Amino acid sequence: MFVINCPYCGERDQSEFSCGGEAHIVRPKQPTELSDDEWAEYLFMRKNIKGVQFERWNHAHGCRKWFNMVRDSSNDKIHAVYKMGEKPPAI
Amino acid sequence: MTKYRINKTKFVDQTKTVSFTFDGKKYHGFEGDTLASALLSNGIHLVGRSFKYHRPRGIMSCGSEEPNAICQINDNTDLTEPNVRVTEIELYEGLKASSQNCWPSLNFDIGGINNLISPFLPAGFYYKTFMWPKSFWKKIYEPLIRLSAGLGKSPTQPDPDIYDHKHEHCDVLVIGGGISGIMSAKIAAKNNLKTILIEDKNTLGGSTIYQNNKNFIIDNQKSNEWLMNEISELEKLDNLIIKTRTSLAAFHSYNYLLAKENISDHLPLNKKNGSIRQRLWKIRADKVIVAAGAIERPLIFNNNDRPGIILANSVKKYLDFYGVSSGLNNTIFTNNDSAYETAVSLFEKGISVKIIDIRKKSSSNIVKNAKNLGIEIYWNSTVVNTFGYKKIKSIEIMNLSEDGSNVTGNKNKIQCDCLSISGGWTPMVHMHTQSGGKLDFRERDQVFVPNEKSENHINVGSCNGDFELEEIVKNTNNKVKKFLNINESGFDKISVLCSKELEKKNIWLLPNTISEGKTKSFIDFQNDSTAKDIKLALREGFKSIEHVKRYTTTGMATDQGKLSNMHALGIIADTAGVKMGTLGTTTFRPPFTPLTFGAIVGRSVGKFFDVVRKTSIHEWHVQNKAKFENVGQWKRPWYYPINSENLHEAVQRESKAARDSAGILDASTLGKIDIQGTDASEFLNRVYTNAWSKLGIGKCRYGLMLNEDGMVYDDGVTTRLGENHYLMTTTTGGAANVLSKLEDYLQTEWPELDVYLTSVTDHYSTASICGPNSKKILKKLFPDKDFSDEAFPHMSYQDAIIDKIECRIMRISFTGELSYEINIESKYGKSLWENCIKAGEEYKITPYGTETMHLLRAEKGFIIVGQDTDGTMTPIDLQMDWIVSKKKYDFIGKRSLYRSDTIREDRKQLVGLLTDDPNEILEEGAQIVSELDKKPIEMIGHVTSSYFSPNLNKSIALAVVKGGKKMKGQKLFVPMENKNINVTVSDFIFLDKENKRINA
């Protein structure tokens, strides 16, 4: 059970948060111009790698804010948290 | 005093007698005893039967590793508990314990027959034999196995005890109250760190507290005496919490740990009253120091499981801690020096003792001590057999060959009533691995030790592979200082003298003269798996330790193989000819020792099990005898039976009344989201499939929300309250998820939109009045208001005042009837409702519940998201093309509506179904087929909603059917267990297709 440093509230127990999967997948601005394959790439394809990955998290039972987090899925070490819209840190 | 209670100690108060029963017979022990020490003091070794062969088994250890001596306590009461280790039960007045796994009695066990036919019960026997013929399993094999095997009995009554949870934060958590744990806790607490020390026993001190040998000296005192002083100093420290009777259950990442504290298990029944039984501690520690100790290993030889065969250090604990001698004629069988401490202590108390050592010699001080006392030692020897059915009587020993792989010479028989065995020590690395740590194999001691990488926890003492007293003390001191960044500890100048083990030898499976197939060399005592079983598994091709474990069930009993895992690994390595370190280990999963369900759930039982949400009108529903159904956490009136009406009868009456005159529904539970901001209209355009920009202020519109994959997610009516202000309603169950999804889009995809969302579900109560007389009732409630269709048309809202309280009236309909919903601040909900009932009296206004609501909407073919949809239905599948805007450039899910998969014509589509027999009501969930003869029968759909409509006087159903849109009029079948029901595909709007009633 991690301790997550919400960029708005500070350190809180993991039980207050929910994970929203891979981060930095931007919704296409013009979906109608995409082929089925291109749309499917956006809609379905996620990495879920073993190692350092960028994830979306929501402080669901707190400030309700979404933010991004860099976590190593092999040992749960959290390398960084940063607000939506901010540039991902170099890891 | 019994003849086995030969010693007085500080830990057992022999002036305070405690009586207890075992298998119905009364015995005495003393305050401070465990059930195990009390039984041994009465000469009782046999306490249970083994799981598979029903062999007599006795007490083997003195702690949580005990595999054999498990019992049922307080049988036939609501406090009963099965599979309790007698080594862990503290004796209390009136304790009732009984043996398990034996029928009809412990001394005559019919299942013992399994022991005689054991050549036919090899590893995997159950998998192999009982597979065939299949029908035999259920009727013959399983009942037989269940009768003769099985662990204890589950309680049959509700658990009367109270359990508790508590959260705790600390700087340092020390796990284990032995010598290294005590030192660690002292160093931490003395340096102003908030420290918690947990220990599973009722006293601190570990095994050093009864190490009373002159070869183990700390600061010129015997190690036990030195430690006793340390403990009394420890108890004076302020910022240290000492929790005894508290065992670590789990060590999760980020130093989050669970520990179970026994609060009243050790108290007599009359003192337990009202007390909390156990408390689960949820600890977040900045730093964790694991000082969990080590467990003594058994030795694996033929018939090594008889009652009276006990681990050597446990024999010492019973003697020097509890004052009980496990036998009067003791033999010790060892591969290491530690058992010599037991021998010396027994000898000094006048107990006859001999030593059998597999080593050729040992030149340590403790061995010299034993020699000097004149204790007979048989070097380079091994036990090849043991005798005595219910208790050991004698053993046979032989010499080992030069390389230890075989036995030589003659058998030598030795009489004994207790055989103390020691195969060395296994560090308790469970906590370390639970936290994610890895292990290294140390060849010299044949042990796995922690490979420490974490900055936030360390292992000290014997759980870290330090076995000699001197290295334990020195290493603990140095390591803890470094870990906590401390310069001086108070232990820096300590002097330690101790006997050191110089000769080491380990043989995982001791050799014998007879072939393995004919020996019973137990590895896992509780599950009765032997060395032979493991070798068989290897011969049959199992290679992975995890597979061998499951096939032979080694390590899978309630003790989780604390004593057996290392030997299983060792024998696999030897047999397969590979190195131990390369095999890996099995995974150690939490909990370390079994947890009670009570401790896990804590106070979350009964009415605290989950949050219950009630509307402000709830009390009225209760008074009017509503039956409730759970919708998420909400309690919603399901139906309101009058007299002895059943569900069907009540629903028929309620739904008829709603269409013929007036009905009233508590709709407060629908999710409500207040939407404000200059971009609110644009936001709705993006989240709903239809267009919102042109909706006038004061108007309402139905909306359908999709997932990005095009599937229907939620629906509801949204009202435009002002230029930049909307009130959205969602389904009752979907409210929280819809809000979270909308927030997600606002915050991450469209942060440029000026929109604010607030959940107002609990702010308003809603009374929904429908039926041809609803307008007249509203007129009575709001005499000043013009309810004409021109002034107050369908799909519009108006502010109003009732009893001086502001409210909103929406003219919307989920039943197809003329219908009004009145929203009022929650605290006035009940009075509004009562006003409505009063005003409706002359029209026989009828309260109706969710079941009637479902029926009424089904007559109109309105879907319920989650009942008629299941996350695979697009609006097109639902034949709701009309609500999907062709003009809007984009909305959530739009692109997915013309993916190759979503435009397939043979997708499941919503249809109506009419049964040929109008009185036949289909079962919701029933499968639909088009042909009965073709096999296998293809399922082409299923029934999603089904009712008997009193307004149409026939059965109606909604269903999803492959390609259903084009099947209108087609005959299909719904096969049920005893019959096939003939149905015809119909339009799914069954009543009032022209929507005349809405303006009735």
Ligand SMILES: [Zn+2]
């Ligand atoms: Zn937050």
